[in-house]
Amino acid sequence: MEDIQLQETIERYLTDQMSVEERTQFEAIRKTTPEIDQMVIEHAMFLREMELYVNRKNFSALNKQVFNQLLDAGTWTPAAEQPTSFKVIQLWSKYKKVTAIAASVGGFIALFTSAMVLFFFPSINGNQILELSKAVEKIERNQKVQGHILNEVKTKVPENSKLISGGSGFLIDTKGFVITNAHVLKGEGAIVVNSLGQEFKATIVYSNKNSDLALLKIEDEDYKQAKALPFTIRKKSSDLGEDIFTLGFPRNDNDIVYGRGYLSAQTGFNGDSNTYQIQISANPGYSGAPVFNDKNELIGIMSSRQKQAEGVAFAIKSDKLFDLVEILEANELTKDLNVKLNKQKVKGSKNRKAQINNFKNYIYSVRAFD
Amino acid sequence: MYPNRINLLKAELNEQALLKGLAENDSRAVEALYKSHFGMIQHFVTNNNGSFDDARDIFQEAMITLYEKVQLDHFALTCQIKTYLFSICKNLWLKRLQQMGKYSAPLSAQEETVSVEEDLDRFEKKDAAFAIMDRSLNSLGEPCKSLLEGYYLNKKGMQELASQFGYTNADNAKNQKYKCLMRLKKLFFAQYNIGE
Numbered sequence: 001m002e003d004i005q006l007q008e009t010i011e012r013y014l015t016d017q018m019s020v021e022e023r024t025q026f027e028a029i030r031k032t033t034p035e036i037d038q039m040v041i042e043h044a045m046f047l048r049e050m051e052l053y054v055n056r057k058n059f060s061a062l063n064k065q066v067f068n069q070l071l072d073a074g075t076w077t078p079a080a081e082q083p084t085s086f087k088v089i090q091l092w093s094k095y096k097k098v099t100a101i102a103a104s105v106g107g108f109i110a111l112f113t114s115a116m117v118l119f120f121f122p123s124i125n126g127n128q129i130l131e132l133s134k135a136v137e138k139i140e141r142n143q144k145v146q147g148h149i150l151n152e153v154k155t156k157v158p159e160n161s162k163l164i165s166g167g168s169g170f171l172i173d174t175k176g177f178v179i180t181n182a183h184v185l186k187g188e189g190a191i192v193v194n195s196l197g198q199e200f201k202a203t204i205v206y207s208n209k210n211s212d213l214a215l216l217k218i219e220d221e222d223y224k225q226a227k228a229l230p231f232t233i234r235k236k237s238s239d240l241g242e243d244i245f246t247l248g249f250p251r252n253d254n255d256i257v258y259g260r261g262y263l264s265a266q267t268g269f270n271g272d273s274n275t276y277q278i279q280i281s282a283n284p285g286y287s288g289a290p291v292f293n294d295k296n297e298l299i300g301i302m303s304s305r306q307k308q309a310e311g312v313a314f315a316i317k318s319d320k321l322f323d324l325v326e327i328l329e330a331n332e333l334t335k336d337l338n339v340k341l342n343k344q345k346v347k348g349s350k351n352r353k354a355q356i357n358n359f360k361n362y363i364y365s366v367r368a369f370d
Numbered sequence: 371m372y373p374n375r376i377n378l379l380k381a382e383l384n385e386q387a388l389l390k391g392l393a394e395n396d397s398r399a400v401e402a403l404y405k406s407h408f409g410m411i412q413h414f415v416t417n418n419n420g421s422f423d424d425a426r427d428i429f430q431e432a433m434i435t436l437y438e439k440v441q442l443d444h445f446a447l448t449c450q451i452k453t454y455l456f457s458i459c460k461n462l463w464l465k466r467l468q469q470m471g472k473y474s475a476p477l478s479a480q481e482e483t484v485s486v487e488e489d490l491d492r493f494e495k496k497d498a499a500f501a502i503m504d505r506s507l508n509s510l511g512e513p514c515k516s517l518l519e520g521y522y523l524n525k526k527g528m529q530e531l532a533s534q535f536g537y538t539n540a541d542n543a544k545n546q547k548y549k550c551l552m553r554l555k556k557l558f559f560a561q562y563n564i565g566e
Contacts, residue, residue, distance in 0.1 A: 003548075004544070004545065004548045007548060007551070007552075008544070008548070042555075042559075043555075046555055046558065046559075049499050049503055049558070049562075050503065050522050052438075052496055052499065052500065053499075053500055053503040053504070054522055054523050055437075055438075055441070056434060056437075056438070056496070056500055057523065058395065058523075059395060059433075059434060059437050060430070060434065062395060062397055062400055063400060063430050063433050063434070064430070065397070066397055066400045066401050066404055067404060067408075067426060067430070069401075070401065070404055070405065070408075075404075075405065075408075076408065076409065076412060076422075078422035078423075208508075208509060210505055210508050210509065211505075211509065270469060273561070274505075323509065323557070323560070326556075326557075327509055327510075327511060330511070330553055331511050
């Protein structure tokens, strides 16, 4: 029997769409074929979860609809009781000063506060997490400075476009595929800049706000395909306490910045199993930067940090890159890109300075424009 | 019967009817529950460092918990709906406050509460599975996401889906649905096993 027919049969069996006769027949097959029995059990589990998902989704929608109707009818008055200012608000007031200083240099830290997002994705909590994407005007200003130094090099940002966000990124395939955070790419297009200050045009191939991963492809004649990646992309999860380091572009200039720390929890914010918690001093601009262990392995992608706790940051687990590639392969439009992740162990030096030297050419500053 | 006993019986029957309506996704039951109990939660949350929106979110979660409880085979509510919803909300809000590092003093509340730990555990487990399914569906891309949602969420037939997605016949749509389903299952179980 073909797989598709088998799957269909199992689904009909599980959803009570079989005649008594057919059912008896199928149950006999199920008893004698362990593989089929296993498939039935697995699919039953899946359908149960799907049913739960569907029910909850429908009920949530009904819930919201009823609530909004009653709210519109004036059943409750939202502003009647003022919440007392508490820790988070106090912290915000404290941060406001810092942000004001940063803003005077042109910096601004993005916060996102959608209550809907909070409801559906508890792991993304606007009040407590800061995305690490970089300032807007900051980069613009920097570009002007750069313009003075390198007079003959014209920026590759299209005319009439304005830079609106920025962060870090790194090559995962030397064909020119650069990974960064989806929240870094607020605009329409992007350029990437290497550690020497050289700009390259790039197109956004894939961006997923849920996983907060995005893939860029450098499409620029000036881009020379690099040698094989000097690091492996780790598929298995990493150990608690492992020493880690990151390289990114959190500053105004084009200098790559090194930071080190350790893996402090297997799960991220509110137990999010897609991310690690790491102890590292993370600044805006580190978003999308790679996180390495000392075995020349990429273990994660920097994405956000907790507001109240300095030094606590979250990194998307590197195995999510394999999921991403799988998604690309399954899609008609992107399957020909042929993105390959390096799974081969890289021997290379374990000396930190040598590692940084090897890695830095594979790490980019990412700038999005509108 | 004494008049007050009749009133008690009436109230009880009313609660049973509400729970039955809730189990059947009856919007009138949902509306009645909001009307009778949301004010209490709004008062509680906004008096304990929360906003109106926080109260809305918490109450919605409590409604889902109750909804999923009434779906259970051996469902029994051993207290009034009011007490149940309040107990859930209080627990959820306490947890939320702790997560935000806001919690300091015991919450102020006059209402009586019952133990709801078991229900909250169940809610959390289902919440995790829900999030995995949601993430998996969302990372599928189109047309897979809409096709599977059409089939499982909106219960559309293969013929209808075929014409909606421009497949020449139901068999082609079936083929596509099968491919999409396999990918969804792969994505789902990859995370589901880790999560459990």
